[in-house]
Amino acid sequence: xxxxxxxxxxxxxxxxxxxxxxxxxxxxxxxxxxxxxxxxxxxxxxxxxxxxxxxxxxxxxxxxxxxxxxxxxxxxxxxxxxxxxxxxxxxxxxxxxxxxxxxxxxxxxxxx
Amino acid sequence: xxxxxxxxxxxxxxxxxxxxxxxxxxxxxxxxxxxxxxxxxxxxxxxxxxxxxxxxxxxxxxxxxxxxxxxxxxxxxxxxxxxxxxxxxxxxxxxxxxxxxxxxxxxxxxxxxxxxxxxxxxxxxxxxxxxxxxxxxxxxxxxxxxxxxxxxxxxxxxxxxxxxxxxxxxxxxxxxxxxxxxxxxxxxxxxxxxxxxxxxxxxxxxxxxxxxxxxxxxxxxxxxxxxxxxxxxxxxxxxxxxxxxxxxxxxxxxxxxxxxxxxxxxxxxxxxxxxxxxxxxxxxxxxxxxxxxxxxxxxxxxxxxxxxxxxxxxxxxxxxxxxxxxxxxxxxxxxxxxxxxxxxxxxxxxxxxxxxxxxxxxxxxxxxxxxxxxxxxxxxxxxxxxxxxxxxxxxxxxxxxxxxxxxxxxxxxxxxxxxxxxxxxxxxxxxxxxxxxxxxxxxxxxxxxxxxxxxxxxxxxxxxxxxxxxxxxxxxxxxxxxxxxxxxxxxxxxxxxxxxxxxxxxxxxxx
Numbered sequence: 230x231x232x233x234x235x236x237x238x239x240x241x242x243x244x245x246x247x248x249x250x251x252x253x254x255x256x257x258x259x260x261x262x263x264x265x266x267x268x269x270x271x272x273x274x275x276x277x278x279x280x281x282x283x284x285x286x287x288x289x290x291x292x293x294x295x296x297x298x299x300x301x302x303x304x305x306x307x308x309x310x311x312x313x314x315x316x317x318x319x320x321x322x323x324x325x326x327x328x329x330x331x332x333x334x335x336x337x338x339x340x341x
Numbered sequence: 342x343x344x345x346x347x348x349x350x351x352x353x354x355x356x357x358x359x360x361x362x363x364x365x366x367x368x369x370x371x372x373x374x375x376x377x378x379x380x381x382x383x384x385x386x387x388x389x390x391x392x393x394x395x396x397x398x399x400x401x402x403x404x405x406x407x408x409x410x411x412x413x414x415x416x417x418x419x420x421x422x423x424x425x426x427x428x429x430x431x432x433x434x435x436x437x438x439x440x441x442x443x444x445x446x447x448x449x450x451x452x453x454x455x456x457x458x459x460x461x462x463x464x465x466x467x468x469x470x471x472x473x474x475x476x477x478x479x480x481x482x483x484x485x486x487x488x489x490x491x492x493x494x495x496x497x498x499x500x501x502x503x504x505x506x507x508x509x510x511x512x513x514x515x516x517x518x519x520x521x522x523x524x525x526x527x528x529x530x531x532x533x534x535x536x537x538x539x540x541x542x543x544x545x546x547x548x549x550x551x552x553x554x555x556x557x558x559x560x561x562x563x564x565x566x567x568x569x570x571x572x573x574x575x576x577x578x579x580x581x582x583x584x585x586x587x588x589x590x591x592x593x594x595x596x597x598x599x600x601x602x603x604x605x606x607x608x609x610x611x612x613x614x615x616x617x618x619x620x621x622x623x624x625x626x627x628x629x630x631x632x633x634x635x636x637x638x639x640x641x642x643x644x645x646x647x648x649x650x651x652x653x654x655x656x657x658x659x660x661x662x663x664x665x666x667x668x669x670x671x672x673x674x675x676x677x678x679x680x681x682x683x684x685x686x687x688x689x690x691x692x693x694x695x696x697x698x699x700x701x702x703x704x705x706x707x708x709x710x711x712x713x714x715x716x717x718x719x720x721x722x723x724x725x726x727x728x729x730x731x732x733x734x735x736x737x738x739x740x741x742x743x744x745x746x747x748x749x750x751x752x753x754x755x756x757x758x759x760x761x762x763x764x765x766x767x768x769x770x771x772x773x774x775x776x777x778x779x780x781x782x783x784x785x786x787x788x789x790x791x792x793x794x795x796x797x798x799x800x801x802x803x804x805x806x807x808x809x810x811x812x813x814x815x816x817x818x819x820x821x822x823x824x825x826x827x828x829x830x831x832x833x834x835x836x837x838x839x840x841x842x843x844x845x846x847x848x849x850x851x852x
Contacts, residue, residue: 273632275697276751277738280630 230325230337231299235290236264236318237310242288248305249292255341257292268316287318293325295338416504416513422660426518429656433525436649437465437532444642444704445536448697448750451634452839453540454849460535460544464551465528471555472524479556480563481523486590489564506571507659510786514659522656527563530605531555536750537613538620538829540631541836544844546829550819554612558815562604562808565589566596575783595780596804597771597797599668600657602712602764603808610757611809612816614748619820620829622747624836636696643700647676650707654714664778668714672707675726679706682730698734705733705755709763716767718776725770729762764805768798 237245242259249257263284270283294302303320311317330340442461446454468476478493493499505516531551535542569588575581585593591603598604623631633639654672658665683702688694709729710722717725736758737751748754771777772792779788780797823829830836835843842848 273630274691274693274695275633276701276754277741278631280632282630 230328230341231294231296232323232325233290233292233294233299233302233306234321234323235306235310236262236266236287236320237290237306238312238316238318239286239288241310241312242290244309245290245306248309249302252301252305253298254292254294254302257290260289260291262287262289266316266319285316293328293341295341416511418504418515419507419512419660422507422512423514423518425661425665426514426522426656426659429652430518430522430525432649432652432656433522433529434649436646436653437461437525437529440642440645440649441529441532442642443638444646444700445539445750447635447638447640447642448536448633449540450631450839451850452841452848454634454841455845455847456544456840457535457539459845460539460542460547461532464532464535464547467548467551468528468531468555469524471552472520472527476527476555476560477520477524479560480527481519481568483568483570483587484564486586486588486593487565488561489568506573508572508664508781509660510572510575510783512660519659522659523563526601526605526653527555527559530559530601530609533605533609533752533756534613534616537748537752538616539749540840541623541830542620543828543831544840545827546823549827550616550823550829553819553822554812554816557819558608558612558812559604562608562811565591565807566598566604566804568592572783578784581784591804591807594800594803595797596800597716597767597780598712598764598804599715599767600654600711602708602760602767603804606708606711606756606760607764607805607808608812610753610755610760611812613752614744614746614757615813615816616820617746617748617753619817619824623749624833626747633697636700640696640700643703647703647707650676650711654711658715664715667718670719671710671714671717671722674719675710675713675722675729676703676706678723678726679703679709679730679733682727683734686731686734701733701737701751701755702730705729705736705759708756708759709733709766711760712764713767713770716778717770718778720776721766721770725763725766728766729759732762733759761805764801765798768801769794771797 235245239261246257263286265283265285268285270281270285273280273282290306292302299322303322306320328337328340329335438461442458445457445461449457473496475491475494477499478491478497479489482489482492484490499517499520501515501517503516504513505519507514531554534551534554535547566589569592570584574584574587591598596603625631650672651669655665655669658668680699680702683705684694684699687698706726706729709725713721713725733755736754738754740758741748741751741754744753746753769775771779772794773779773788774792775794777792779792781787782789820829831840831844839848
C-alpha cells in the first residue's frame with residue numbers, strides 16, 4: 230500500500246477528485262496549505278508599505294491506494310492537476326505499514 | 342502574597358483615578374447647572390441682540406414701522422438654517438461613528454480592531470463631555486485673541502432660548518445648534534489622532550493625552566481661527582478695528598479656514614506625528630508584514646466619511662444658502678478629483694491601482710477642500726483635489742520614509758499633507774480672478790475689491806505654522822507627561838498578542 234500526497238493548485242481539486250474516483254480510489258483527505266516551490270510569490274502594496282508574499286495557497290490531497298492502483302492514480306493526478314506552468318505542484322509517494330478501519334477493525338487492503 | 346486583586350493594582354488605580362476625575366467634573370457641572378439663574382454676560386449672543394436694529398434690512402424696518410409700536414422684538418431664529426446646522430451636526434457625528442472607526446478599524450490587524458473601535462468611541466464621548474464642561478466656552482466665547490473666556494463653562498446659559506450668530510447680519514440659529522455642530526468637530530479631531538499610534542498604545546494613555554491635548558491645543562486653535570463677535574458687530578468701518586481686536590488671533594490676520602483645515606486636520610496630524618515619534622515603532626515594523634485586515638471595512642468607512650463631510654463642510658456655512666451649496670458641490674468634486682489622480686499616479690508608478698489607494702485619495706481630497714470649501718469655485722475645487730491626491734500619495738510613501746516615524750494609519754501623510762496643501766491653495770483659489778469668492782467685507786456686505794494672492798498665501802502659511810507650533814509643542818509635552826506617569830505603550834508581549842485581548846479582554850472574530 231502506498232500513500233499519495235499531492236500538492237496541487239486549489240482550482241484543480243474537482244478534476245483531480247473526479248479522476249481519482251474513476252480509477253477506483255474510494256477516499257481522499259484535502260487540506261488547505263501554504264508554501265513555496267519554484268513558483269515565485271507576489272508583492273502586495275499598502276500605501277507606502279510593500280510586502281513580498283512568498284507563501285502561496287495550495288491544496289494538499291492525500292489518498293491511500295493499493296500497489297496495483299498506484300500507477301493509474303499517479304497518472305490521474307498528474308494529468309488533471311497540471312497546467313504546464315510553474316506552480317502545478319508535486320506528488321509524493323510513501324509506503325504505508327498498516328491501515329485499520331476504525332468501525333470494523335478490518336486491516337490493510339480491506340480497510341481501504 | 343501576590344493575590345489576583347493586587348496583581349492588577351496599577352490598572353485599577355488608573356481606572357479609579359480617571360473615574361474620580363470624571364465624577365468631579367460631573368459634580369461641578371451639576372452644581373453650575375442648578376446655580377445658573379442669570380443670563381450670560383458678553384457673548385456672541387448678546388452682541389448680536391444689541392445690534393439687531395442697525396442690521397435689519399429695509400423690508401424688516403418697514404415692517405417694524407408698520408406695526409404700531411416696535412417694542413424691540415427678540416431676534417427670530419431662522420428655521421431652515423437651524424434645520425441645516427442640526428442635520429449637519431448629525432452628519433459630522435456620523436463621520437466619526439462609525440465612519441472613521443471603520444476606516445481605521447479595517448487598516449489594523451485583526452487582533453487590534455476592537456482597540457481602534459473602542460478608542461474612537463470613548464475618545465469621542467470623552468471630548469463631548471469636556472466640550473460641555475468647559476471646551477465650548479474656551480473656544481467660542483470672548484476672551485483673549487488666543488483663548489476664550491469662562492461665560493459658558495458648565496454649559497452656563499446654554500438653553501433653548503440662547504441665540505447664536507451666523508455669517509449674515511440679522512440671521513440667527515439657536516446657540517445650541519452651533520454648540521453641538523462645533524462639538525462634533527472637536528470630537529472627530531481628537532479621534533483622528535489615534536490612527537498615528539494605533540496597535541501599541543495604552544488605553545489609559547490615550548484618554549489622558551486626549552484630555553490634555555484637547556484643552557491646550559484644540560481649544561486655543563479653534564478660538565484663534567474661528568472666534569469673532571459675529572457679523573452684526575461690524576456696524577461701520579470705524580467699528581472694524583474694535584471688532585477684530587476682540588476676535589481670534591488668526592481670524593484677525595485674515596487667515597481663511599472654512600471648515601477646519603488648520604484647526605482639525607493639520608492640528609490632529611501634527612499631534613499624531615509627534616505621538617508616533619514619542620511612542621516608537623510597532624514591534625516588527627519593517628521586518629514583518631503588517632497588513633490591513635479588512636479593506637472592505639476601510640472602503641465602507643471612507644464612503645461614510647465622504648457623506649458625513651457634506652455636513653462638515655457645507656454645514657460650516659451655518660446657513661442653508663448659496664455658500665452651503667458651493668461648499669457641498671466642492672466637497673463632491675475635489676474628492677472625486679483626488680481619487681482620480683491618486684489612482685492614476687499609483688497605477689503609473691506603482692504598477693497597480695489599489696482600493697486602499699483610491700479610498701485614501703478620497704480622504705486626502707476631503708481634507709484638502711475643507712479649508713477652501715466655501716471660498717473657491719468649482720474649478721478651484723477640482724484643482725485642489727487633484728493636487729492633494731498626488732501630494733498625499735507622496736506623503737504616505739516618499740515623505741513617510743524621510744520622516745522615519747511609524748505613523749500606523751498615515752494620519753500625517755493624509756491629513757497633514759492634504760491639510761497643508763489645502764490651506765495654502767485656499768489662498769490661491771479664493772482669488773476672484775480664479776473663480777473664488779475673495780475676502781468678505783462684513784461692513785459693506787460685499788467682497789473686497791482687491792485680492793492679493795501672494796499676500797493671502799503668506800497669511801495662510803502663518804496659519805499653518807501657528808498650528809504646527811501650537812499642536813507640536815502641546816502634543817510633545819502631553820505625550821511626555823503621559824509617558825512618564827501612567828505610561829504610553831503596552832508591553833511587547835501584549836502587543837504581540839494583540840490589544841483586543843490584552844487591553845480589552847475580547848476578540849473581534851471567532852473562527
